[in-house]
Amino acid sequence: MLDLLSGFITELRNAGLPVSLTENLDAMEAIKHIPMEDRDAFKYALGATLVKNNAHWRSFETVFEVYFSLRGPEYAIDGDKDADEFWREMQEQQRQGNGGSGGMEGLSAEELMSILMKALMGGDQAMMRALARQAVQRFAGMEPGRPVGGTYYLYRTLRNLDLEAMLEKLMEISRQEVGGNLTALEERLERDEHKDQIEKFKQEIESEIRRRLVADRGVEAMAKTLRKPLPEDVEFMHASRDEMQNLKKALQPLTRKLAARLARKRRHGRKGPLDFRSTVRHSLSYGGVPADPQFKYPRPAKPELMVVADISGSVAAFARFTLMLVYAIQGQFSKVRSFVFIDGLDEVTEYFRNTEDIGVAIHRVNTEADVIWVDGHSDYGHAFEVFWNKFGKEIGPKTTVLLLGDARNNYHASGSWVIKEMRQKARHVYWLNPEPKSYWNTGDSIVSEYGTFTDGVYECRNMRQLEAFVEKLA
Amino acid sequence: MTHRFDSVQTVREGLKDVHYLADDGIAGVVFLADRLGKPVLVEGPAGTGKTQLAKSVADFTGARLIRLQCYEGLDESKALYEWNYKKQLLRIQADRKSDSWEDVHDDIFGEDFLLTRPLLEAITSEDPVVLLIDEVDRVEVETEALLLEILSEYQVSIPELGTIQAKQIPLVFLTSNNTRELSEALKRRCLFLHVDYPDMEREKEIVLTRVEGITENLADQIARIVRSIRQLDLKKAPSVSETIDWARTLVLLGIEHIEAEQAKETLHILLKYQTDIAKAAKELSIDK
Numbered sequence: 205m206l207d208l209l210s211g212f213i214t215e216l217r218n219a220g221l222p223v224s225l226t227e228n229l230d231a232m233e234a235i236k237h238i239p240m241e242d243r244d245a246f247k248y249a250l251g252a253t254l255v256k257n258n259a260h261w262r263s264f265e266t267v268f269e270v271y272f273s274l275r276g277p278e279y280a281i282d283g284d285k286d287a288d289e290f291w292r293e294m295q296e297q298q299r300q301g302n303g304g305s306g307g308m309e310g311l312s313a314e315e316l317m318s319i320l321m322k323a324l325m326g327g328d329q330a331m332m333r334a335l336a337r338q339a340v341q342r343f344a345g346m347e348p349g350r351p352v353g354g355t356y357y358l359y360r361t362l363r364n365l366d367l368e369a370m371l372e373k374l375m376e377i378s379r380q381e382v383g384g385n386l387t388a389l390e391e392r393l394e395r396d397e398h399k400d401q402i403e404k405f406k407q408e409i410e411s412e413i414r415r416r417l418v419a420d421r422g423v424e425a426m427a428k429t430l431r432k433p434l435p436e437d438v439e440f441m442h443a444s445r446d447e448m449q450n451l452k453k454a455l456q457p458l459t460r461k462l463a464a465r466l467a468r469k470r471r472h473g474r475k476g477p478l479d480f481r482s483t484v485r486h487s488l489s490y491g492g493v494p495a496d497p498q499f500k501y502p503r504p505a506k507p508e509l510m511v512v513a514d515i516s517g518s519v520a521a522f523a524r525f526t527l528m529l530v531y532a533i534q535g536q537f538s539k540v541r542s543f544v545f546i547d548g549l550d551e552v553t554e555y556f557r558n559t560e561d562i563g564v565a566i567h568r569v570n571t572e573a574d575v576i577w578v579d580g581h582s583d584y585g586h587a588f589e590v591f592w593n594k595f596g597k598e599i600g601p602k603t604t605v606l607l608l609g610d611a612r613n614n615y616h617a618s619g620s621w622v623i624k625e626m627r628q629k630a631r632h633v634y635w636l637n638p639e640p641k642s643y644w645n646t647g648d649s650i651v652s653e654y655g656t657f658t659d660g661v662y663e664c665r666n667m668r669q670l671e672a673f674v675e676k677l678a
Numbered sequence: 679m680t681h682r683f684d685s686v687q688t689v690r691e692g693l694k695d696v697h698y699l700a701d702d703g704i705a706g707v708v709f710l711a712d713r714l715g716k717p718v719l720v721e722g723p724a725g726t727g728k729t730q731l732a733k734s735v736a737d738f739t740g741a742r743l744i745r746l747q748c749y750e751g752l753d754e755s756k757a758l759y760e761w762n763y764k765k766q767l768l769r770i771q772a773d774r775k776s777d778s779w780e781d782v783h784d785d786i787f788g789e790d791f792l793l794t795r796p797l798l799e800a801i802t803s804e805d806p807v808v809l810l811i812d813e814v815d816r817v818e819v820e821t822e823a824l825l826l827e828i829l830s831e832y833q834v835s836i837p838e839l840g841t842i843q844a845k846q847i848p849l850v851f852l853t854s855n856n857t858r859e860l861s862e863a864l865k866r867r868c869l870f871l872h873v874d875y876p877d878m879e880r881e882k883e884i885v886l887t888r889v890e891g892i893t894e895n896l897a898d899q900i901a902r903i904v905r906s907i908r909q910l911d912l913k914k915a916p917s918v919s920e921t922i923d924w925a926r927t928l929v930l931l932g933i934e935h936i937e938a939e940q941a942k943e944t945l946h947i948l949l950k951y952q953t954d955i956a957k958a959a960k961e962l963s964i965d966k
Contacts, residue, residue: 222862224862224866226866227866230714230716230869233714234710234713234714237709237710237713237714238686238706238710242686244702244706245686245702245706248702248703248706248707249706249707249710251703251870252703252706252707252710252718252869252870252871253710253869253870255870256719256865256866256868256870257870258721258722258856258872261872387937387938388938388962389903389936389937389938389941389962392906392961392962393899393902393903393906396902396905396906396909397902400878400905457856460857461856461857461858461859464857464858465858563911
């Protein structure tokens with residue numbers, strides 16, 4: 205058991221979770237009090253002692269599933285077992301499973317589907333689990349030692365089940381149940397209900413596949429393939445759609461934290477000159493002796509921000525995130541103006557001003573902004589020239605200019621003189637590059653040509669780096 | 679040391695008796711907190727019953743609840759202890775001639791002159807207590823350090839008096855709305871519990887237990903609508919307390935079955951931003 209746990213904790217650390225020695229000891233202490241058979245309680249016990257940040261919970265869950273997936277109430281295992289034994293256990297359990305799950309082997313595909321439909325309708329968890337096991341066995345075509353990822357098996361299983369059609373069928377049944385038509389509200393509620401059930405079923409299938417893969421390949425190999433970066437470490441440029449969703453969710457609390465921190469920093473900066481009035485006022489409680497001198501807090505001017513972002517293909521996601529972040533904390537700046545470009549340039553400040561919903565504004569940026577001049581390939585030189593001619597005179601000594609992009613200019617003229625001019629008028633000019641540092645200045649990237657004229661070029665590949673930069677900025 | 683709870687199940691049932699419906703995670707962590715003698719750091723969105731958890735635990739264990747509300751600028755004299763200066767002054771003036779310097783010195787720094795504040799009170803208390811340190815993320819990082827000694831050793835060091843050990847280990851809950859990252863030192867000393875919005879079944883149960891005179895049918899409908907609303911991309915998702923408020927309103931209005939019209943009229947109890955209300959109304963197609 206101890207070995208298993210220490211392997212588990214090593215894997216957590218590999219996945220990027222900060223697990224300290226005391227937390228490790230706490231976990232060991234905690235599991236003494238929790239029976240191993242109660243898998244949920246066991247999971248929460250480990251979670252409470254090892255994971256101290258909710259954003260890390262998903263990573264924890266994945267690792268947990270891999271390491272302890274075969275240890276649950278359904279498969280009462282006693283004592284210590286290592287990875288080899290899992291496999292044997294697995295096969296044995298499969299044999300039992302075939303006998304135990306009510307002879308599902310003999311069912312035809314149609315019968316299986318109708319059972320599934322009933323289970324989904326009634327929200328029958330145990331039945332769903334049994335069905336997931338059956339479906340994977342039947343459709344996924346898993347063979348030991350086959351070097352294919354879990355997603356492939358998942359795809360195969362789901363293709364055969366056709367859950368989309370299932371949703372419609374379920375809706376149909378709901379409609380029939382009330383005898384006729386549902387009101388719009390009811391329709392929506394029913395749909396959400398069924399979607400929720402189907403989602404649960406998908407998760408069952410996923411964990412079933414994972415369970416089998418673990419049994420086949422061993423715990424450590426599996427944990428390694430499933431290792432995913434923590435939300436704050438996901439790279440903007442390579443984020444999948446799911447990861448994007450998670451990033452968006454993570455952005456909200458992050459901006460709140462950032463804004464609170466910045467406001468606090470502004471208030472508790474260095475002390476200013478003596479505040480005479482306040483000192484006299486406070487001295488009254490000491491009988492007129494100025495025992496507690498009061499100081500004025502300097503109120504540093506809030507910077508004015510101009511964001512100029514490349515929104516062409518590869519870097520678009522990064523630009524969106526930076527814009528979202530900047531607007532979420534716009535209270536920290538006296539004024540924010542934003543511009544987007546590909547080879548033409550357009551101001552998009554209005555989109556953000558007219559709506560409270562940043563998502564809507566971003567959508568308008570993507571669809572309405574007029575950023576194409578010739579062919580829709582990045583042309584930094586032209587975009588900068590347009591920017592300088594139209595808005596250059598509005599850059600003042602309070603303005604901070606943020607340039608976002610990978611500086612891949614498709615071998616056009618660089619127009620770097622604009623940056624040079626800009627630097628002389630503005631307070632600061634920064635460049636944020638979403639590419640890894642090692643890629644800079646390779647191929648058509650000319651980031652260092654621009655970089656020499658700015659106050660700094662920063663690598664901004666993930667949320668963590670972006671957050672650090674914004675904190676420095678405000 | 680004797681334990682308060684026999685099993686996770688007892689915690690769960692005990693909490694249920696005082697109308698707090700705990701899920702596996704919550705009950706498990708409370709159970710562990712007692713067994714390991716560690717504080718619990720409860721984190722989660724506003725209005726999911728973090729503070730209520732501490733209150734309910736106090737309620738069902740029959741312990742006294744001592745609450746320390748945190749805010750910016752909280753300091754030692756408000757959280758731990760303070761010397762009663764006025765009383766000390768009086769003592770010195772009362773018999774100026776008779777006592778030697780040593781006597782007075784030892785005397786005025788005795789426990790008689792100590793004003794206990796919540797943290798000290800919690801550990802010196804004879805009867806069982808539950809200590810709630812509310813919204814700990816509001817204090818500055820430096821002030822957090824005040825809590826460390828009491829959280830890990832259950833003791834308070836007073837320079838003039840020495841170290842005061844806890845008479846019994848209280849159950850400690852810290853709540854945080856996550857407006858800033860708490861220090862590693864604090865997190866390390868605590869068990870971590872994230873309380874999220876409940877799933878539909880639990881929310882329905884919560885509504886049923888907390889709202890008097892509600893029918894099962896209505897509670898079910900409420901829980902489903904709230905779930906659908908939470909799935910939308912809103913500024914502020916409805917919290918459990920707002921769900922309960924909404925349920926109470928509907929009961930007061932004598933509504934048995936929610937129709938689109940009524941839902942639209944009462945939506946402002948659930949959502950607090952105009953844009954959110956408009957969005958929810960549109961999404962749930964109750965806006966004509």
